[in-house]
Amino acid sequence: MNNQVLKISLNGLHKRFGEKIVLDDVNLDVMPGESMVIIGGSGSGKSVTLKCILGLLTPNSGSIKIDGQEMVGIAADDRKKVLNKFGMLFQGAALFDSLPVWENVAFGLLAQRLHSRDEAKEIAIEKLRRVGLSPDVAKLSPAELSGGMQKRVGLARAIAANPEIIFFDEPTTGLDPIMSDVINELIVECVKDVGATALTITHDMSSVRKIADNVSMIYHGNMIWTGPKDKIDQSGSEYIDQFINGKAEGPIKMEILKG
Template sequence: MTDTVKNKIVVKDLCKSFDGVQVLNGINLEVKTGEILTLIGPSGSGKTLTLKCILGLIKPDSGSILLDGKEVSDLPEKERVKFFRNFGILFQRSGLFDGMRVWENIGFRLSQQPGMSKSDVKEMAIKKLRSVGLSSDVADLYPAELSGGMQKRVGFARAIAGDPAILFLDEPTAGLDPIMSNVINDQIFNNVRELGSTVMAITSNLLTARIISDRIAMLHKGRVVWTGDVREAAHSDNAYVSQFWNKRKDGPIQMSVSTISA
């Protein structure tokens, strides 16, 4: 089996700088078809920027991004619209449209497609709501009428609407209590396995990383410093992974701390 068949996403030597500051310094990643790869690392390590480059929201300075073996880092605008149809995205703050009802949020992308009636979109939205543990009664509510956990589930329902081949999950349990976080973790894992989607996730929640991931990639200062099976992360002898996974203050990852003098 060749790499272009085995790997859904391949990132090679991805670099990006802002105002002379190098933020991505040669990112190399491979995401196998049907697997969940989770990016971990301290704040500012390049996780979200890597995702934005893959999505085409930010153009990298150099490097290659392959999707199913096709270079997508410099697609023309017309092709990029078609390219985005492969993706489902869960934003860190859910990103729901305040002025739309829940079912309209979930079915937003599908409603833009020719031949999709309003009733078809709503029926699909209700089906996705049920898949994330919410009842059909929620469909006619507005985002402001939902709790944080419900908003996150609606955001995930929107991400999987249309059964996308690729999912990007940006901090899927951020701001949630431990119980709701576990609910979301289980729903992500179960839905992704049912759909067979390929997933790239970002999380600062190590419990989420343990539950949903097949593999882990550790980023530090714009580089991938370790990649491995999620079961290996807790026992890795890699100094960066060991410090981060065990939440130790001392180690190669140094966080700047400002002090205020009296």
């Protein structure tokens, strides 16, 4: 790949908490407009990878580049500028309880101070409509919404500022299969709408098959396989076969038992 055009590039990323090594040597390249999905079991380092890219955690070593710009050790003001390119849907939606739905959606727009409150509200209502929620929802509190509706609001917030890169952290966790499919469809449509690069972490294989262009599997802090979604069933890796088929027997289970 040509390094100049990579949207996200991770090289030799290493992160430990005390003695516990969570990311050992993570390497990952994501092209502009690509939808990359990282799969892996609980505790494999998926969320830590995302948090390192966003600067919520600082890696012990390695490089993180966004549009070719090094993010490790970057000044706070420069990081803020780069973060303006991002939208993120959190696992539990992470909506702000103290604000009504529309202010949650418009939060990033208001933070960047590019729009008046009235304009931001209009955009928020439009984004809510885009994710299938009526304008009546705008004035409700997040606590009044169901889990599926909260995810939709989280998605509306993620796309509100038309970001260049969107992260999805376990987007279907805790949802019923039908709502999961609805959210997956919305993710695909919204990412296409805004022309964003998407990075998703999940262990839901139906999400992988719906959302991904390329898939990467993380195991014990290493990316053990990366390739197109269509090739995942013929990866030739026992680890991936076990994971995607959800088998109890296999190398992952055996190693957990040994641990």
